[in-house]
Amino acid sequence: MNYTATVILTLAAIFGLALSHLLSGSTNIDWGELGLWFSNAPTIAGTVFFEVRLPRVLIAIAAGAGLGISGLMMQTWFHNPLAGPSVLGVTSGAGMAVALVVLTGMGGGWLANALAASVGSWCALGLVLFVASRFRGLASLLIFGLMLNYLLGALVTVLQAEAEENALQQFVFWGMGTFGQASLVTASAVLILVLAASSIAFKQYENLDKWTLGAVTARSMGVNESRLQKILVVLTGLLAGSITAVCGPVAFLGLATPHLVKLIIPYRSHNRLIPMTALIGALLALLADWGVKGWGIADSGWPLNAVLSMLGAPLVIWVLLQRNFSRS
Amino acid sequence: MKREGTNGNEHVIRAANLTVGYSGYPRVLSQMDFQWEGAGIHLIIGENGSGKSTLIRTLAGLQKQRGGTVFWGNEDVSQISSTRRTAKMAFVQSLPPRQSELTVSEALALSGRKEENISQWLHTFDLLDMTTKSLCDLSDGLGQRVMLVRAILQDTPWILLDEPTAFLDVKSRQVMWAQLSALVSKGKRVMVSSHDYHLLEGNLDLRSVTAIQENRLHALNPAGTCADWNAHI
Numbered sequence: 149m150n151y152t153a154t155v156i157l158t159l160a161a162i163f164g165l166a167l168s169h170l171l172s173g174s175t176n177i178d179w180g181e182l183g184l185w186f187s188n189a190p191t192i193a194g195t196v197f198f199e200v201r202l203p204r205v206l207i208a209i210a211a212g213a214g215l216g217i218s219g220l221m222m223q224t225w226f227h228n229p230l231a232g233p234s235v236l237g238v239t240s241g242a243g244m245a246v247a248l249v250v251l252t253g254m255g256g257g258w259l260a261n262a263l264a265a266s267v268g269s270w271c272a273l274g275l276v277l278f279v280a281s282r283f284r285g286l287a288s289l290l291i292f293g294l295m296l297n298y299l300l301g302a303l304v305t306v307l308q309a310e311a312e313e314n315a316l317q318q319f320v321f322w323g324m325g326t327f328g329q330a331s332l333v334t335a336s337a338v339l340i341l342v343l344a345a346s347s348i349a350f351k352q353y354e355n356l357d358k359w360t361l362g363a364v365t366a367r368s369m370g371v372n373e374s375r376l377q378k379i380l381v382v383l384t385g386l387l388a389g390s391i392t393a394v395c396g397p398v399a400f401l402g403l404a405t406p407h408l409v410k411l412i413i414p415y416r417s418h419n420r421l422i423p424m425t426a427l428i429g430a431l432l433a434l435l436a437d438w439g440v441k442g443w444g445i446a447d448s449g450w451p452l453n454a455v456l457s458m459l460g461a462p463l464v465i466w467v468l469l470q471r472n473f474s475r476s
Numbered sequence: 477m478k479r480e481g482t483n484g485n486e487h488v489i490r491a492a493n494l495t496v497g498y499s500g501y502p503r504v505l506s507q508m509d510f511q512w513e514g515a516g517i518h519l520i521i522g523e524n525g526s527g528k529s530t531l532i533r534t535l536a537g538l539q540k541q542r543g544g545t546v547f548w549g550n551e552d553v554s555q556i557s558s559t560r561r562t563a564k565m566a567f568v569q570s571l572p573p574r575q576s577e578l579t580v581s582e583a584l585a586l587s588g589r590k591e592e593n594i595s596q597w598l599h600t601f602d603l604l605d606m607t608t609k610s611l612c613d614l615s616d617g618l619g620q621r622v623m624l625v626r627a628i629l630q631d632t633p634w635i636l637l638d639e640p641t642a643f644l645d646v647k648s649r650q651v652m653w654a655q656l657s658a659l660v661s662k663g664k665r666v667m668v669s670s671h672d673y674h675l676l677e678g679n680l681d682l683r684s685v686t687a688i689q690e691n692r693l694h695a696l697n698p699a700g701t702c703a704d705w706n707a708h709i
Contacts, residue, residue: 227575357586360576361611365623367538368567369586369630370558416577416610417585 151420154413158427165434166205173201173441198332206339207330208437209430211395212405214342214387216429217349219402220409220421221380224356228286229467232403233269233388236289237296239402241272242392243323244300250319251311258334258394266389272296273381324451325396327437338390345383346426352379353418399453400460405429407467432459486549487633487665488513489535495543496527496534504530507544510693512667516660516683519698520669521676526688528669529570529638535667536567536636566630570639572619573611580614580622581607587629597625601651616643624652628659635659636667653680 149157177193185194219232226236233239245268246261254260276293283289304323308316322329330338349356355376358366367373391398409424410416439455490511497504504527512518512535522528533539535546537553546553548564556564576583580603584594598604601621611619620643627635635656641649656666657680665683676685682698 354586357578357582360578361573361583361623362569362571362575364533364538364569365567365573367558368536368562368565370562372558410577414579414608415582416579417582 151413151415155423155427158424158431162209162427162431162434165431165438166209169205169208169434169437169441170197170201200328203330203332203335204327204437205434206332206335207394208327208433210335210339210342211327211391211398212401212429212431212433213346213426214338214391214429215398215401216405216409216425216432217342217346217422218384218387219404220406220418220425221349221356221384222402223406224360224418225377225380226280226289227360227362228289229407230286230290230403230464231293233384234297234397234399235403236276236293237272237300238269238276238384238388239392239397240297240300240304241268241270242266242389243397244268244304245271246322246393247304247307247319250322251307251315253312253315258331262390262393265393266385269389269392270381270385272300273385277377277381322396325398325453325456327395327433327440327452329396330394334394338394341386341390342426345387346422348379349383350419350422352376353422356418395452397453398456400456400464401429401433404460404463405432408432408463411467435459485513486551488547488549489634489667490547491535491544492547493544494534494541494546496530496539497542498530499542505688505691505693506542508693510686510695512665512684512686514683515663515665517656517680518665518667518684518686519675519680519682520667520686520688521673522669522671522688524671526671527691528671528688531688532636532638532667532669533567536565537561538567562630562632564632565634565636566627566632568620568623568627568635568637568640570642572614572616572623572643574616574619576611578611579608580611583611583622584626584629587626589629589631594625594629597628600655601625601648617645617648620644621648621652628655633663634665634667638669639671640668641670641672657681 173196175192175196177196178191179193181191181193182197184191185198215233218238222231222233222236222238223229225231242265245264248254249260249264275296276289279292280289283292308319311319355366355371358369358371359376361369363373388402405428406421406425409421409428412428413420413424415421436452436455436459439459440449440452488511491508494508495506520528520532530539534541537546537548537556540554548556580598581594584598587594595604598607601624603618603621603625606614606618606622611622614622620640624637624640627637640652644652660666685696685698687694687696
């Protein structure tokens with residue numbers, strides 16, 4: 149199947165899944181009343197559709213696409229197929245920052261959270277970049293990310309132990325990951341940010357391709373290393389930060405999506421990887437949200453991270469088995 | 477080859493009081509005044525760890541020197557924009573890209589050359605069957621051949637090759653030298669670093685030979701005999 153056909157098919161699948169999320173749910177919607185939402189007359193149909201279902205679909209698409217792209221950026225930059233925002237502690241950095249503002253009662257608003265989360269992920273990313281140049285081999289960087297995750301996790305636990313009950317409950321639900329907490333405004337804002345970040349990343353596709361050939365070769369081909377690094381850090385921090393602020397620390401989408409894309413298409417140039425990663429990420433997120441809503445035994449459904457881990461972990465293990473790492 | 481000199485040729489590579497190496501490590505090569513000019517193959521020869529790679533990367537403007545200046549023509553390399561640098565010089569690293577998942581054709585498409593031009597070179601280096609393979613799935617030798625083709629496609633006055641023969645089999649080496657000689661006859665300049673002293677005794681038509689010996693550069697007569705060279709190295 150050629151590239152265009154794959155893109156069209158994926159778009160169609162995203163559209164179909166989005167529609168299924170919008171049309172069905174625990175509340176029956178009287179579709180005739182939907183239009184009344186615009187005239188400020190509160191109806192159940194309008195509220196459920198515009199304030200629950202639509203934001204949820206939009207944030208799922210944004211989070212899937214955005215985390216997928218930030219995962220791809222990190223895998224390319226570090227020449228490490230197991231890099232990703234949650235693996236290297238970027239998500240934990242965002243989580244730690246949100247915990248700090250939420251649990252100490254300084255924040256709570258989405259803008260404050262998003263700002264804190266972005267700063268948190270930049271700090272974590274800065275730390276990872278600072279040490280990455282000293283590491284040789286793939287494993288050291290991953291182990292550093294693991295340790296950073298432990299450390300930030302421990303700090304969050306300490307904060308939780310000191311927190312008030314109300315703030316704590318809010319934070320614990322957020323920590324399980326969810327697409328259900330977004331409002332129409334936050335979901336649209338994050339979606340616009342993801343679209344902007346994706347197109348900026350796409351403009352760098354040639355430089356990213358050259359970067360895969362190694363730093364010295366890339367430099368000889370005209371890649372400005374420090375400029376590319378700055379662009380990737382800003383984008384990854386913004387994406388992981390804003391998405392984590394709204395959805396909580398979402399697992400696996402960043403790590404697994406690029407690998408799934410590479411199973412689907414034979415191309416490895418970023419001018420095709422970037423669009424496909426955005427699309428497949430969105431598709432995966434919408435699919436996972438069916439797991440959250442559909443199979444839920446409890447009324448509130450299964451936690452998103454549990455579903456994503458059940459989808460993502462086997463995928464990553466399978467990719468590991470397929471790939472020959474002995475040469476790297 | 478001449479020592480020093482101020483001729484206006486824009487394709488002269490000149491080291492002026494150059495010291496190369498990494499900060500925190502003892503100096504590898506220091507206070508060199510040397511220059512390389514003219515179409516042909518310029519060989520830099522030295523033992524493992526003598527600083528060949530550091531020198532050639534520094535001359536290519538890809539690594540910061542620790543002192544002195546590298547000039548390309550009359551321009552300080554560190555002042556040349558990356559776009560202009562790519563028009564002047566192509567570089568091949570000693571290690572093939574073991575981590576790149578780009579397919580061979582995607583990697584070569586980065587050169588921006590026409591497809592028939594690319595396939596012609598793929599044919600020359602016997603790589604036509606490899607176009608859809610990822611670089612990381614190729615053997616080191618095949619990967620190095622792809623990077624060689626990539627550098628040639630950049631179509632620059634200078635091509636700098638750091639230990640290009642290390643992973644190549646005998647036949648690939650012959651193809652490489654034959655193609656480099658063909659490029660040289662069209663006026664290209666090629667700089668090759670190597671630890672392989674046998675190159676001196678081969679049939680290569682060398683424009684210059686520079687030996688790294690005891691942290692200094694020595695110009696050898698490229699037309700010299702084994703006895704001459706042994707006297708120096």
